[in-house]
Amino acid sequence: MKLTIIKIVERKNIMENTIVRTLIFNKQVRLFFVDNTKLINEILNLNKETNKVLKLTLGKTLSVVSLISGTLKGDQRISLQLTMSDPKYKVFADADAKGNVRGYLNGELLKAPFDGSLGKLIGHKGTIRMIKGSHMNQFTGITDMPYGNIADDIAHYFIQSEQTQTYIGANIRFGNDNQLLFSNAVFAQLLPGAPPGLIDEVRQVFNKNQKLLNNSSVDNMEEKLSKLFTDVHVIGYSPVQFFCGCSKEMFYGMLHSLSKNDLKQAINNKEPIETGCQICGRTYSFEQSEVQELL
Numbered sequence: 001m002k003l004t005i006i007k008i009v010e011r012k013n014i015m016e017n018t019i020v021r022t023l024i025f026n027k028q029v030r031l032f033f034v035d036n037t038k039l040i041n042e043i044l045n046l047n048k049e050t051n052k053v054l055k056l057t058l059g060k061t062l063s064v065v066s067l068i069s070g071t072l073k074g075d076q077r078i079s080l081q082l083t084m085s086d087p088k089y090k091v092f093a094d095a096d097a098k099g100n101v102r103g104y105l106n107g108e109l110l111k112a113p114f115d116g117s118l119g120k121l122i123g124h125k126g127t128i129r130m131i132k133g134s135h136m137n138q139f140t141g142i143t144d145m146p147y148g149n150i151a152d153d154i155a156h157y158f159i160q161s162e163q164t165q166t167y168i169g170a171n172i173r174f175g176n177d178n179q180l181l182f183s184n185a186v187f188a189q190l191l192p193g194a195p196p197g198l199i200d201e202v203r204q205v206f207n208k209n210q211k212l213l214n215n216s217s218v219d220n221m222e223e224k225l226s227k228l229f230t231d232v233h234v235i236g237y238s239p240v241q242f243f244c245g246c247s248k249e250m251f252y253g254m255l256h257s258l259s260k261n262d263l264k265q266a267i268n269n270k271e272p273i274e275t276g277c278q279i280c281g282r283t284y285s286f287e288q289s290e291v292q293e294l295l
């Protein structure tokens with residue numbers, strides 16, 4: 001009896017923040033799914049944002065980006081920038097092939113006195129800019145955001161820039177207290193030679209079965225997907241996690257952008273210079289002797 005309980009616990013841990021990579025429809029469609037509730041919750045808590053629409057904006061973006069990390073290989077990474085119709089409002093997110101994910105809303109957006117819908121925030125002139133690749137080989141693509149809901153807009157990006165039929169869904173729900181209840185995402189692409197209609201079938205299946213996908217008590221993702229599609233062929237699992245990667249050295253480098261006067265003033269006031277990472281909230285403090293070296 002005891003053994004059984006341990007097994008269930010382990011299984012749940014494996015499925016959280018884990019991308020399940022599968023082939024479906026007789027290996028004509030690749031389909032990735034992730035329950036990233038834990039990851040999105042962690043990042044939203046770091047961000048300390050309380051506005052529901054802004055939480056949704058960041059959460060959805062990160063949810064999709066975490067899933068795209070499963071399509072990367074080796075030292076590839078993607079860096080995504082969403083610019084709203086009002087171009088001073090931006091969302092940044094990036095991820096690497098190891099599933100390290102991070103992202104944030106820019107300062108202007110955090111300060112925005114906004115109470116409309118996500119669609120209203122994105123507006124008619126929103127754009128997506130994605131940089132994908134490794135150090136040696138980078139590709140930058142820019143598309144518009146005709147759907148105003150982030151998930152379909154990023155799918156639109158893939159359809160335009162990679163000429164591959166793509167479906168992306170990102171499901172996020174908040175409770176009455178604005179706390180995250182669940183977050184999951186799906187990414188499906190047609191493989192070469194597959195009939196184009198299959199991607200709509202995937203979309204319909206996901207739209208019809210939201211309840212099953214959002215129910216966290218069924219914690220085995222393979223089982224869930226097998227209820228939706230007849231021939232689910234699991235090809236792998238990979239983790240996603242929050243990772244910022246900032247360092248004191250990085251911020252020291254940024255002190256160079258301060259004017260000599262500002263640096264001198266900090267030394268004269270005998271005050272350390274405080275810097276803070278916008279992404280993870282870590283702070284780095286520079287003593288007078290460290291500031292002196294920049295002059």
Ligand SMILES: [Zn+2]
Nearest residue numbers: 244246277280
């Ligand atoms: Zn950081």
